[in-house]
Amino acid sequence: MDLWVIIFVISIIVLLAGVAIYFLNSWAGKKQAAQNEMVAQHKQTVSLYVIDKKKDKIENANMPKAMTDQMPRLSRMFKVPLVKVKIGPQIMTMICEADTFKILPTKKTVSVEIAGAYIVGMKGKKTKMELEEQRKSRRKGESEDTPPKWHEKLRTRFGR
DSSP states (O other), X not given: OHHHHHHHHHHHHHHHHHHHHHHHHHHHHHHHHHHHHHHHHHOEEEEEEEEXXXXXXXXXXXXXXXXXXXXXXXXXXXEEEEEEEEETTEEEEEEEOHHHHHHOOSSEEEEEEEETTEXXXXXXXXXXXXXXXXXXXXXXXXXXXXXXXXXXXXXXXXTO
């Protein structure tokens, strides 16, 4: 009988933990949606030169103290994607979105969307991944049944 009581108590604890996680998740989702809306309102397109990019703790970055104090405590402990950029004559470190961080080229001038000191997305130029996907889709479009297209280019070039 003691075994059934222990199993019942453990199952109640697991159930309560699951309910708590569900409600915390919905609360965090609403908070994130509000933050994304605010970022969308304040974002602007800027051309900047990317000097360096790395993942590091926010404390190790050359960020203003007021900005690091506003960061949540959990965010201070984890590594975040940081990008060192030059906007006009000013060199500064900015926080970047994870997806944008992967495709952002270094040592190049790019057009990006920023909201404050946060890089939201990259505009304009195609990334290496997008170019590879285009090449793969072109290769898949050409099947073995169709003749190669190089002879058509020769005919039009030489007038035959």
